Amino acid sequence: MMVRVYILMKVEPNQLFSVINELQKIKSVKHFDAVTGPYDIVATAEVSHETALTKLVSKEVPGIKGVKETLTCHILTLEV
DSSP states (O other): OOEEEEEEEEEOTTOHHHHHHHHTTOTTEEEEEEOSSSOSEEEEEEESSHHHHHHIIIIITTTSTTEEEEEEEEOOOOOO
16 A cells, blocks of 8 residues: 655745755655645655655655755545
């Protein structure tokens, strides 16, 4: 089963478009939106296993110039 997450990002002023350009290069990032509120971007990502998730949220996304903070939320699959 794929691991899906939301990654919320705070971005340095005037860096929104450069961060978006870099997010487009990451295969596991499936969708993203610029938003209002305490975070600037919310991305949806999907990876095949926890090791890939660890790399994504600890190195790839935080390594993008202009990303100053992230919050990762696992997407749960509920059976009702």
